[in-house]
Amino acid sequence: MTEMATRKSEERMNLVIVGHVDHGKSTVIGRLLADTGSLPEGKLDQVKAMCERNSRPFEYAFLLDALKNEQSQGITIDTARCFFKTEKRHYIINDAPGHIEFLKNMITGAARAEAALLVIDAEEGIQENSKRHGYMISMLGLKQIAVLVNKMDLVKYEQTVFEKIVKEYSEFLGHLGVHPTAFVPVAAREGDNIASSSLRMPWYEGLTVLGQVDSFTRPEGNLDQPFRLPVQDIYKFTAQGDDRRIVSGTVETGTAKVGDHVIFYPSGKETIIDSVERFNAPETTEVHADEAVGITMSTEIYIKPGELMCRADELKPNVGRRFRANVFWMGRAPMIAGKQYKLKIGATKVATELAAVESVLDASELESNHNKQLLDRHDVGEILLETHRPIAFDRRNDIEPTGRFVIVDDFEIAGAGVILERVTETDSIFDRQIKQREFSWEAGEVSPADREQRFNHKGKFIIVAGEPGSGRRNLAKKVEKHLFDQGFNTYYFGITNQFGDLDQHGTIGTIQRDRQIEILGELARIMTDAGLLFITTLTDIDEFDLNKLRKLNEPNEVFIVSLGDPALGSSAIDVQIETDPETDAAVRKVVDELTSQQVFMDFSI
C-alpha cells in the first residue's frame, strides 16, 4: 500500500529547450545530465574517449547529438528526447535544433512540451531564431518559459550584458503577451548556474536551471473545461464473440459519467452514456481529460469516427465550414489558393482549401505583410480556411486542444494552426465555383425548354437512398424501366461503376467519398441538362451531401426516394418507401410523386 502511495505521487513533465543555432542548448542539457548524475554509467567517459580517438575537443552536446551527421557537423539536426529525474518529478527534455533548416523538428519537439527553456548567447545576443522560437512557443500554447542567457564566461560574467538582454527580450515577448517565468544567467560549458549556483555571478540571486525547471507547474486545467471527446473509432469485435459497440477515443478536456446526456457534432445526434468499458482495470462510471476511454451508448444511434462528443449541458462547439486561423507553414511547396489539402482536427479528416490570406507575419521581426496571397515555408499566416464539409471545433481561446489542427499536403504534415474564430459561410469558395460555372456555361442552340417540349418531361436527378440490402438498386432499375416504357428519356447509372465508396457503409465523411460526391454532382448536372431522368442509388447519405448534390446539379433539381437511410432527415425526402420496394406499388408511388411535382408534361400521362 505504501508502495502504491509513493508511486501515485510520481509525475512527469515534458520540457523543450529552444533558441538560435549554437547558442548552447545541447550543452545546457548535457551539462545538466552530467552534473546531476543522470547519465548511464560510463557514458561520459565513452563520449570523451570517442572525441580523443577522433582528435576533437570534447563537447557536452555529443551526449545528445547522437546521429553521425550531427556529430560530424557539430549541430543538432533532430530533437532528442532525454530522460531526467529530480527529487520533484520525472522529465523528458526535448533538445531541439536551432538551425532554421530544421524548424519542423524544433516544432515537433516543442509541441510535446508543457514548458520551455529558451537559450540566448550572451555574446551574440538576440538572434533571428531567438525571436522566431519565442513566437513559435507562444503560438503552440506553451505558457511557461524560462530564458537562459548562456556563455556568460565570454562576457566576463558581466551583469550589464545580462540585464540588456533581459530588457530587450522581455520587450519582444511582451508583444506576444508572453511573460517569462525567469531569466537565468548561465555558462553551460563551465557549469555555472546549471545544477549549482555560480560563484562567478554573485549578483544573481535567482534559481539555477535545475531549480527553475522544478519550479514549473504542471498545467492541470483540462479537467475544468467542457467535455470534449473526439471519436477515434467505434469498435465491435463481433468475430471475437464480443457484441459491445464501443465508442472510443482520448478525452481532450472535461469529464463525463454514466447517465450523462451527450451530443455528437457535427451530426447533432444525441444519446446517453450507458457504460464505461475497460480491460483489466476496476470498474468505473466516469471518464476524465487525458484518459484513453471506451464508452457504450444507451441507444443504437448511428455515429461515425471523427465526430466530437460533448455534453448537452455544457458549452457547445462551433460547427461550420469556415474559420480564421493562425497557421505556421512548413511545407517545401507554398500553401496556395485553389489547391486541395487535407485538414486533420480532433479525430476527423476533411478536404480543405485556402480561402484567403489576411496577413503574413515574419515571426522573427513580428512584421505583418498584408499583400501576400500565399504562405511560404516558415511563414506564419492569419488565413481563412474552408473545409469541404462541416466540422466541429472550438476557438483556441475557449478550448485549446480542440482548437488546433494540422494541414497535410502530399502525404506530409505541412502546416500547423490554431483557430481564432468561426466565419460565416456566405460567398464560400464552393458557391463561387458554382456561380462561375453557371456564368460561363456554354450551351448549344437547343434550350432546356426545347428539350422539355420534345421529351415531354423535365430533366431530373433521382436518388434512391437506402442501406445495402434494402432493395434500392432493384427499385431504381424498375423505375427506369417503367419510365422508359412510358416513352421518357431515362438512364439508370450503376453507382459502383464509378464510385464504390458512395455505395458503402462507413465511408461517410472521408475525403475520397466527398470527392466522389462532387464528381457525381457534376455528372448529374450534365445528364439533367441533357434532359434526362437520371437515376442512381446512394448509401449513407447525409443532409450535407444532399445539399452539395443539389447545388452541383443546379439549375436542375434533385428528387429523393428514401428506403429509410438513417443518416437522412425526413425534411429532405420527396418519397418515403415503407413497404417492399421491389413491388409495382413502390414504383407507382415514385412515379405518382414525380407526376404531382409536374416533372411530366400534362398531356403525356
Place this chain on the structure above:
Amino acid sequence: MDQLDYLEAKSIHILREAYREFKNLCMLWSIGKDSTVMLWLARKAFFGHAPFPLVHIDTNYKIPAMIDYRDRMAREWKLNMVYGQNTEALKNKMTFPDGAIDRIACCKALKSEALKHTLSGEWTRWRMNHETGEYEEDSNKEPYTGVIVGARADEEGSRSKERYFSPRDKQSDWDVDDQPPELWSYYKTDFAPGTHVRIHPLLDWTELNLWEYIQREQVPIIDLYFDQGEGTRYRSLGCLPCTLGVQSTAKNVDEIVEELRSGKFSNVAERSGRAQDAADGNSLETLRRDGYM
C-alpha cells in the same frame, strides 16, 4: 493520473490511430518485455482483443524458451500469430554462430533482411492455425503498410530522435536526417505507395516505467528476465550467441523494479549486454537506417 497512466493513455491513443489508419497493420512481437507490454497495451486499447497479426522474426538462434512462451501466449490470447525467417542464410550457414560472418552482418541477415522481406510478403510467412495449433504457410502475401514496433527513446541515441509514426521508404530505409513533423496528437498517417510507416507506441517509456507497469498490471512476462537461482538473468532478450545475461539476483518483478529504481542498475544502460552495439559507436544507427527494429 500518475506517470504510468499518462504513458498508457498515450500509447493506447497511438495504437488506435494506427488501427484506424492502416489497412495492413501488424505488430512486431519479439517476445521481450517491451513488445509484450505493447501487446498488453493493444489488449487494453481494443478491450481484450489484439485485432492485427503479431509478427515474430525467428532468427533460429533465439533462446529456446522464447519460442515456447510465444506459442503458449498465442494460444491463450488467441493471437493472430505470424513468424518469418531468413531460411536461405540459415540453410547456407551464412551466420555468425556458424563462423561465416561477423555479428553485425549476421544481425543484418537474420533480422533486418528477414524482417524486410517478411513485412513485404516476398518471403514466406508462417501463421498459427488455432484449430491444429500448428504453423502453416500464410496465404496472405500483402505487404504490411503499418508496422508497430516497441522501440524506446531511452535505449540509444538514434532512437531518441524517433517519431511516433516514422516513415520508411521503398527499401525500408529510415531517412533520419529528414523526418516529418509531428504535432500534438496528429501523426504521419499518409504515405506514398510502396512505402510504409513504423509506429512506436513506447517511445516515451523508460525501462523502469515498463517494469513498473508490468508490476501494476501483472503482465505475464517470460521468466528469462528473472534469476533462477544462478545469480544471472537477462535484462534484454535477443539471440543466444549475442545476448549476455547480467549478474543479478532479482527473482521477480518487484525485485527488478527495485534494482532499476535504486539498486545496481539504476545507472547502467540496458543494452550493455548486447555485443553488436559495441562494435562501432554508431552501429545501431547504421543498422536502423537499414530497417533494423
